[in-house]
Amino acid sequence: MQNSIRILMAAASIALLASCASTGENTDPAAQDVTQSEATAQPGQEAYSYPYGQAPGNYDSYDTASGAYGSYPSGSQPEYGQSGQPGSGQPGQYGQAPASLGGGSMVSADRIVYFDFDSADIQPESQTIIESNANYLRGNPRIITQLEGHTDERGSREYNIALGERRANAVRQVMSAMGVSPRQIRVVSYGEERPAASGSSEQSYALNRRVEIVY
């Protein structure tokens, strides 16, 4: 019984990892994204107290030599769904996209707006992309889009979160000016955390400074 639960949980976590790599919909995403190990050890029980106390085995192990993180320690289960909420404020119903996604996790080129270094100015060549998506949203008032702001890897991570939001807001403003209802647009910034292209070349940086229009 214990074993079958464990296998189920392992399968679930693999499925979750796969699903989270895509930009698709999750019904209760927060509960599925996170796992943490059970930590029951308390400090200070010995005359000589040490933070992690008496039961280091209760934590996941991280192999510094190989760089690989260990799996859950035997005897304890990964826990899903104990992260606090956020049940409210669901992203709404995601509709069918104006262009094909190809079933993959990549956002197609006609839904990406690129930016110059350290800039949130909309380039003239992005107007067409924003306009076609704005037209789609105007014609489908029940569809909600998420504008995801991104930056390249240079600079402070938290400042880049702010810069990514500034870019997403710039796209939102253009869409609003084109008549899209504010209720159809949500904004989230991932800063430099989710690059589209890896590597530290100017070419990668240019691909990573972007807003993805996600349905």
Place this chain on the structure above:
Amino acid sequence: MKKFEKISCLLVLLFGVVGFVHAQISLDITKKAGNGGTPIVIAPFSGGAPEDIAGIIAADLQRTGKFALQPPNAQSDYSVVGQASPGGSRGYIVQFQLNDARGGSLLNLSFDIPANQLRPVAHRISDLIYEKLTGEKGLAGTRIAFIAGGGGVWYLVVTDADGQNPQVILRSSQPIMSPAWSPDGSSLAYVSFEGRRPQIIVQDVYSGARRVVSAAPGINGAPTWAPNGRRLAFTLSKDGNPEIYALDLATQAPVRLTSNGAIDTEPVWLPDGGLVFTSDRGGSPQLYRIGPGGGAAQRLTFEGDYNARPAVSPDGRYLAMMHRRGGRFYIAVLDLQTRQFRVLTSGGTDESPSFAPNGKMIIYSDGQRLAAVSVDGSIRQDLALRGRARDPAWAPYGR
């Protein structure tokens, strides 16, 4: 020939200029921890314990950059001898002596501990020796939190200061950012994108219990604890653009401290209750200071074209930051008393500085790995972690 001379002349000119720029920066570039410290012998511990106590002590002292380890039997200013053998009421008795060159005993202590405390006790001994001989509190017994992974799986990890004994505090398929220790070392505040939106979470590192302290629309970022541990400052953009807020953890009512059309983020608390934060209100990201209740902001940084991600030393005297000049990012430190500004690293993609609890070292990430540098620039350490490690936060001494 003429042409060649002209080219070489140009080259000399070019390299001369480059050399000059480089020299300006390299004045402050640091050296690796070398052999220039106090000579000390750490003799192997007898007794057959399953941990190499002497080896752990030697590595700890070596890493401080203030000791030169000598081979056993060598003449030395100081020597450590000890043993770790089965016995006592808990499983092991660890005993050690620190002696000076004339054979006088400076420390002579023993510990009655269970087997899983052998390693922590070795760090404790290192810190006792370090404090006895330098007058400063040691760091061997401290911990470091950081974010590992990225690109699909993110980990919030806590390790000992030597990179050993890693514990995964949280694993997520969505980004985790900006861990910050509570002043008592019991909790971490951090940003988690679980549910595909940023939230600020406080998690007890011992029990694992976690609670969401902010999930406002827009950015929930850059949490930092007030020195008394009862308030958090962080960044919210719910009112239109990123502003600094302070939250009383008892009342859960966030109070807005900045009001500006630009980006305000990355707050850190000063001992007097004021805050330093990053803002691009002047055009580029720079550090500003406000009083405990907010009010007019005073610009603190003027060097280079980008200063962000401040960290405050425990005594409030120094500000460490990410500093950009010539397109490269360095860790720099500003002395708030003398206004002296010093670049501490050789630069590249250095980011996220955090002060050690004794105020002497700053840990940071070069974008891939963790390293530490002393506030005066004289000592440099690399942390032996494999895999990508970013956003380090050095834990306080704690309870």
